[in-house]
Amino acid sequence: MAKIAYILLCHKDPEAVIQQASQLTTVGDYISIHFDARAPKSDYDQIRQALAENPNVAFARKRIKCGWGEWSLVQATLHALETAVTAFPRATHFYMVSGDCMAIKTAEYAHQFLDQRDQDFIESFDFFDSNWIKTGMKEDRLIYRHFFNERKHKALFYASADLQRKLGLKRKIPADLQVQIGSQWWCLRRRTVERLLAFLKTRKDVIRFFRTTWIPDETFFQTLVRHLVPEHEIETRTLTFLMFSDYGMPITFYNDHYDLLLRQDFLFARKISPEAQELKLRLGKLYAAKDVSFSISNEGRNLQKFLTERGRVGRRFSPRFWETESTLGRERELMIITCKKWHVAKRLLESVRQVTNLPCLEYLFNEEGTPLPDLGGIQASLGKRTRHRRALMRMLFEYYDSDRMVVCMDPASLDLIQDFYSDRSRTRLLQVECIFSDSYLAGHARRVGLAGEATSQQSLDRLLPTIRNDILFESDRLRDANLDHHMILRQTNEPAVNLEKLQNFLSISPEQADRILQTDHLFAD
Structure with missing residues (x-):
């Protein structure tokens, strides 16, 4: 012993x-x-x-x-x-x-x-x-x-x-x-x-x-x-x-x-x-004490980082020279779908790809494993993609030989979205707002390391309002940014309203927009 x-x-x-x-x-x-x-x-x-x-x-x-x-x-x-x-x-x-x-x-x-x-x-x-x-x-x-x-x-x-x-x-x-x-x-x-x-x-x-x-x-x-x-x-x-x-x-x-x-x-x-x-x-x-059992969830450091970052808003630094001097091109159009439920955005994106045949990329600035073509190493890591974001997007436009492209970004990436809006190209934003149940938020907390499988319900009850407020805060920041061509597609909207929003966002026919919105279980968790 x-x-x-x-x-x-x-x-x-x-x-x-x-x-x-x-x-x-x-x-x-x-x-x-x-x-x-x-x-x-x-x-x-x-x-x-x-x-x-x-x-x-x-x-x-x-x-x-x-x-x-x-x-x-x-x-x-x-x-x-x-x-x-x-x-x-x-x-x-x-x-x-x-x-x-x-x-x-x-x-x-x-x-x-x-x-x-x-x-x-x-x-x-x-x-x-x-x-x-x-x-x-x-x-x-x-x-x-x-x-x-x-x-x-x-x-x-x-x-x-x-x-x-x-x-x-x-x-x-x-x-x-x-x-x-x-x-x-x-x-x-x-x-x-x-x-x-x-x-x-x-x-x-x-x-x-x-x-x-x-x-x-x-x-x-x-x-x-x-x-x-x-x-x-x-x-x-x-x-x-x-x-x-x-x-x-x-x-x-x-x-x-x-x-x-x-x-x-x-x-x-x-x-x-x-x-x-x-x-x-x-x-x-x-x-x-004797015979005490411990439920190890080990979420402490992630939770502290999450809580201390609330409310700190601002750009991480001024644009670098290769970002300010590069452009996607005046004739190009970048369409950004932003949604906190990534699986919902991915379903929507896949339907857009099938209906419109546009180049569509998932969360390339948020997920390391997003499938991307070999562009000489610039696509190799999230750090490189973010640092050289305009150069990366310009190369993707050239790779797909297209002047229109759809990408997904997390609502927290406001600095990236604003940077693309400041480019000479045309940029559109579709904000997808979903319903967040307590069970979904609890699962989200576990997936991102804010809670573990052994985290008590009492701790979750204290944490969930903070996560919910954080999601609302990110959504409000996007709206407060006053970006042009910013459309909001809500889970609670009437189908006709969402159809009009999607049609305007993609510049497609009502029939095409309807086919996309008919995606099975689009908003399901």
Whole structure:
């Protein structure tokens, strides 16, 4: 049976540290604590006194002052890790946590989870080839030496880096290491930790290198574990559930996140708000509970992204030069069908193709697998299609040797639709509005990852109004854009009204429009 030794780095709130340590050790697990030397000694003494009688608690042999982005965070972790290896010989796993972390599964579940997987859990992506770093310094973190803290001495930090850059003082990365990067919240097996500590005793050059890198807690363990452990024994993920805002700030969890957290495929969560007393109480009791079953839906990150994007309207960037300087052609006519129910638009599109023999393309800017001819690679990915959208459409017109074409786009793609409207070609828009039942919206939420099969009905009841409002919001945006030749075909319209709309949109005869609208089960889900 797995026995976990938690490695806790903390710097404040001694009462919370005492509570956290007591909760995590109540079922036989261990904890090794490093309490920042910058914190008051009285706080540290309070923690030691309160936990003195707990045999499953140990303290790092040395307290050091820690600073964000500095080697000190790695050194503090190593002190706590060395203490844990010696103090807890029965520990099978070592799990890195902070004072803001709490378990979101029972100890029983966590032990079974680890027993079934003989692996280390640590994010380790290639430092140079991955896109893990979104903004700020990348290779400069490694190839230059950093002696100042960017947050405390910003001017000195950047002046030092600039001086090294001007003088060409690049340094070499240890030749046998392939630097990796990832989250600092890991769970490692005992043999991995022992192998790592033994490696460091013989490789002082590695410590010297990382001691002056910037933010080494995101690269040190990630690199060495990948260096020392076979790839098939590493699962490149963290077992701690955490999310970040668009600005790179951690998302904080509150009392009403309890059910959401339990449904995620993780053992811990970070960050729990200090004010979320009810959540902390419930999660604290949960860890020691027995025979608890968990329904894993794992929709947390998709749901957070969806909810935080509501209401943010605007073009993603100004048009690129190849978009503003290219045109589909004055004599060409692009007809866009937009519908949130993609299967309805596809049925309609297929009928249009059969009745009119016009070139018809499904959601080519929304679905990677949309069938397209080989156009030299420009059609190969959604990113390329979107970036070179006018060039792509011009090539499609030429490929089909036609001056008229029908395509489908999602109503959320207003920037694409507006861009085509700004072209010299003639553009028409047919907006297809459908009825959305709660059951359809629930299925939609599951298909796009906002909910899972195990998501509770209570959670769905809270989510569905938001999805429905989002669909209405996209529809209203299209109408508010005041686009020329914009027609709306509604499921609730009288057939004669829809016939007229479709006839005008496609410039076809009433008989042809009627044949298209007679499509079997056009609006069926």
